[in-house]
Amino acid sequence: VQLVESGGGLVQPGGSLRLSCVASGFTFSDYSMSWRRQAPGKERELVAGISNRGLSTHYGPSVQGRFTVSRDNDRNTVYLQMNNLKPEDTAVYYCAGPSDSWGQGTQVTVSS
Numbered sequence: 001v002q003l004v005e006s007g008g009g010l011v012q013p014g015g016s017l018r019l020s021c022v023a024s025g026f027t028f029s030d031y032s033m034s035w036r037r038q039a040p041g042k043e044r045e046l047v048a049g050i051s052n053r054g055l056s057t058h059y060g061p062s063v064q065g066r067f068t069v070s071r072d073n074d075r076n077t078v079y080l081q082m083n084n085l086k087p088e089d090t091a092v093y094y095c096a097g098p099s100d101s102w103g104q105g106t107q108v109t110v111s112s
Contacts, residue, residue, distance in 0.1 A: 001025040001101040008093060008106030011085055015110070019080040021095030021103055029053070029073040031098045035080045037091035037108075047093065048080060062088070085110045 007019040019035070034049040048059045048069035057069050068081040078095060085108075092105040 001097060001099060003095045003097055003101060003103035005093065005095050005103045005106040008108045010109045010111065012112050013086060013110055015085050016081070016083045017085065017108060019082070019093055019095075019106060019108075021078045021080075023076045023078070023095075023097055026098055028076040033071060033078045034096045035069060035078075035093060036096055036102075037089075037093045038105075039088075039091040042091075044094070050078060082108070087111060 002024045003021055005019060005021045007017060009017060011017055030052055032049060032051050035047040036044050037047050038044040046060050047063055048057065048067055050057045050069045050071055054071045059067060066084045071078040087110045090108060090110050092107050094105045095103040
């Protein structure tokens with residue numbers, strides 16, 4: 001299993017970013033996927049999850065209404081659209097897949 005995230009960066013409060021995670025090494029369309037994040041000094045938390053066909057999604061309470069998770073099973077890719085970003089969204093964002101697999105993470109920094 002390999003998960004490779006991209007799309008992180010520095011953005012001002014109120015801005016947007018879209019993260020991508022390209023998966024390989026397993027049948028992507030068979031598995032639900034999730035995004036998690038970890039801020040300095042804090043535990044890793046769930047940001048969003050999506051079922052294998054994308055018909056069901058769920059979100060952590062702090063991002064509900066601002067973030068949207070989606071997937072393209074033809075491209076083996078899961079996305080996280082992040083809008084109205086806040087400084088407290090600053091963290092390393094990870095893509096998580098089957099068998100407790102994780103990507104290397106991508107840094108998101110929200111600061112003016």
